[in-house]
Amino acid sequence: xxxxxxxxxxxxxxxxxxxxxxxxxxxxxxxxxxxxxxxxxxxxxxxxxxxxxxxxxxxxxxxxxxxxxxxxxxxxxxxxxxxxxxxxxxxxxxxxxxxxxxxxxxxxxxxxxxxxxxxxxxxxxxxxxxxxxxxxxxxxxxxxxxxxxxxxxxxxxxxxxxxxxxxxxxxxxxxxxxxxxxxxxxxxxxxxxxxxxxxxxxxxxxxxxxxx
Numbered sequence: 001x002x003x004x005x006x007x008x009x010x011x012x013x014x015x016x017x018x019x020x021x022x023x024x025x026x027x028x029x030x031x032x033x034x035x036x037x038x039x040x041x042x043x044x045x046x047x048x049x050x051x052x053x054x055x056x057x058x059x060x061x062x063x064x065x066x067x068x069x070x071x072x073x074x075x076x077x078x079x080x081x082x083x084x085x086x087x088x089x090x091x092x093x094x095x096x097x098x099x100x101x102x103x104x105x106x107x108x109x110x111x112x113x114x115x116x117x118x119x120x121x122x123x124x125x126x127x128x129x130x131x132x133x134x135x136x137x138x139x140x141x142x143x144x145x146x147x148x149x150x151x152x153x154x155x156x157x158x159x160x161x162x163x164x165x166x167x168x169x170x171x172x173x174x175x176x177x178x179x180x181x182x183x184x185x186x187x188x189x190x191x192x193x194x195x196x197x198x199x200x201x202x203x204x205x206x207x208x209x210x211x212x
Contacts, residue, residue, distance in 0.1 A: 012207050013079040017066035017086040022173065022192040030195060034085070037072055039065045043088070043099060051092035052139045055124030060135055062086035063126040076130060083205055084128040089192050091168035092120040092141075098168045107169040108154050114168060114179075115149035121167070121190045127201040136201045140194035142185030144172070149179060 016023060019038035027034050041061050045054045063086025066072050076082050091098035093113060101107035120141050127136040162176060163169040170176035172183075172190045188195040 012081045012083055013075060014202075014207075015066065015072060015075060015082050015084045017062045017084060020087075020192055022171075023087060026188055026191060026193045026195055027198075030199065035075060037066050037069060039069070041065055045097055050095070051090055051097050051120070051122045052124070052141070054097060055088045055090055055122050056126070056137055056139050057124070058088035059086045059124035059126040060137060062088065063128045063135065067128055067130065082130050083202065083207055084130065085198065086126040086128075087123060087193050087198075089121065089123040089167050089189075092122050093117070100165055100167055101163055101169045104158055107158055107163045110169040111149055111154045111157070111163075111179075112151075114146045114170075116146060118143055118145045119168070120144070121185075123189050123192070123194055125194065125198050125201060127198075127205060129205050133205075136204055138194075138197045138201060140186055140189045140197050142183055142187070142189045142194075144183045144190060145181045146179045147181045153179075 014027070014032050014034040016027065016034040016036045017039050018036065024034065024036055039062050041058060043058055063084050066086065067084055072082065072084070098110050101110060120143055122139060122141050124137065124139050157163060157175060160175050162171050162174050170179060172180055172187070183190065186194045186196060
């Protein structure tokens with residue numbers, strides 16, 4: 001069997017198994033224009049499943065679910081290789097997993113819990129090459145500390161609509177940046193896709209993004 005680097009072809013296509021505008025923008029930032037094929041997956045954690053285990057499993061689940069869709073199969077039929085990226089991000093607060101808020105009350109509770117404390121943003125990334133090689137995966141962690149948040153700050157933030165659909169109820173690339181006292185690790189990971197590590201997976205697969 002040829003090595004992954006030897007199997008690279010100019011017609012390789014990047015597919016993102018996500019509807020996240022943030023992940024799309026991050027890939028575009030480094031010169032990659034993926035085809036986005038959103039998929040739905042049950043994101044409920046298993047009993048005693050840690051945050052790193054959860055994000056790795058869900059990233060792989062999303063990628064594999066996408067690989068079975070008609071749209072993906074059609075893309076495969078017209079491209080030499082489709083490199084399929086699945087990703088998942090959660091907030092890990094002392095071992096407790098914080099996902100996307102279900103409603104205002106849920107979002108306010110998460111913001112109160114994050115106030116004045118450190119938490120860890122964990123992302124799992126899975127790359128499927130579709131050419132007989134096993135999945136490539138990575139889990140990335142970034143430590144983030146929030147300053148003290150008042151009730152009125154949380155109320156105003158909810159009113160912006162930004163917390164909806166965001167892990168932990170905030171977006172560091174948006175208005176939520178005002179809450180962050182400091183972070184240690186990958187910024188793009190907190191946004192939703194760790195770029196350095198994702199590019200490393202693509203490099204393992206024999207693909208290098210064009211310079212912007």
